[in-house]
Amino acid sequence: MKATVHVMLKNGVLDPQGEAIRASLGTLGFESALGVRQGKIIELDLADGTTEDEVTKMCEALLANTVIESYRIEMGA
Amino acid sequence: MKATVHVMLKNGVLDPQGEAIRASLGTLGFESALGVRQGKIIELDLADGTTEDEVTKMCEALLANTVIESYRIEMGA
Incomplete structure (x- = not known):
């Protein structure tokens, strides 16, 4: 079976990589x-x-840094 | 307005990062x-x-390395 995890920086956290892409x-x-x-x-x-x-x-232990990142799980996606 | 781009390695391309996560x-x-x-x-x-x-x-120029990556665009997501 499959699952998909989307990990994004929390709002308000500076995203230098995103800023570099925008520039x-x-x-x-x-x-x-x-x-x-x-x-x-x-x-x-x-x-x-x-x-x-x-x-x-798995997300809490490894896949996301929950201090600065939030995650969303889609099971079976 | 918003758009979301999903960039994944093409099938068959080795994914060392994914393998490291699995291990x-x-x-x-x-x-x-x-x-x-x-x-x-x-x-x-x-x-x-x-x-x-x-x-x-934008994807073809910068956001995806189309040699080894494929991308999917969701407008307004």
């Missing part, structure tokens, strides 16, 4: 990019019967 | 994680009227 887009002439935030998608191939609770524990 | 999950006791692939989510804050075509050009 580069501007340099390339894409003035319409006003703001950019970058996060992670983690696609998990899981043993059958793995519960969302277990995936939550 | 770490195993070390932490999460044996149910059989495979892991990691990609990027890029949330764009765009000027009104920006077209999907323009976002596609």
